[in-house]
């Protein structure tokens with residue numbers, strides 16, 4: 001990987017041998033390995049000992065989870081907040097494990113829609129709740145740095161499963177509790193093309 005980064009620097013018109021760039025290939029390799037470490041993570045190991053059987057049926061919400069991911073179209077960061085809720089049937093996940101789950105899927109090359117649904121589906125799979133909701137709001141540097149239109153907008157994606165999909169009241173309760181930053185603009189992106197301009 002370090003040779004590739006050296007070549008990339010040369011292709012960009014840089015001199016990879018100048019002092020400031022000498023250690024850059026090593027740093028880039030280290031950074032990229034960390035930012036994609038989610039591929040090697042084992043979900044069951046991440047959730048290990050943190051699934052509990054309980055008699056609790058109210059909505060569990062973890063909101064404002066910071067996340068940082070890399071857009072697979074440009075290898076540039078997109079980042080923002082993730083909000084997760086679920087209605088337990090008889091199992092819950094240790095609260096600290098939910099941000100870890102968000103990290104695992106964020107530290108891969110992603111599109112925001114897939115990232116959102118992977119988090120929701122994993123929770124659904126692991127504890128079979130009555131419903132799961134995940135909302136992610138993010139700024140995409142591939143849009144804002146390149147001056148693509150709507151550069152100051154958030155892209156919002158959601159994945160609603162079970163009762164959050166079938167019951168409008170449950171969904172509204174969740175949306176009210178997280179009060180989206182982007183709610184003022186009410187811009188939401190259902191279509192894939194809105195999130196990252198694939199050019």
Ligand SMILES: [Zn+2]
Nearest residue numbers: 071074142196
């Ligand atoms: Zn992109």
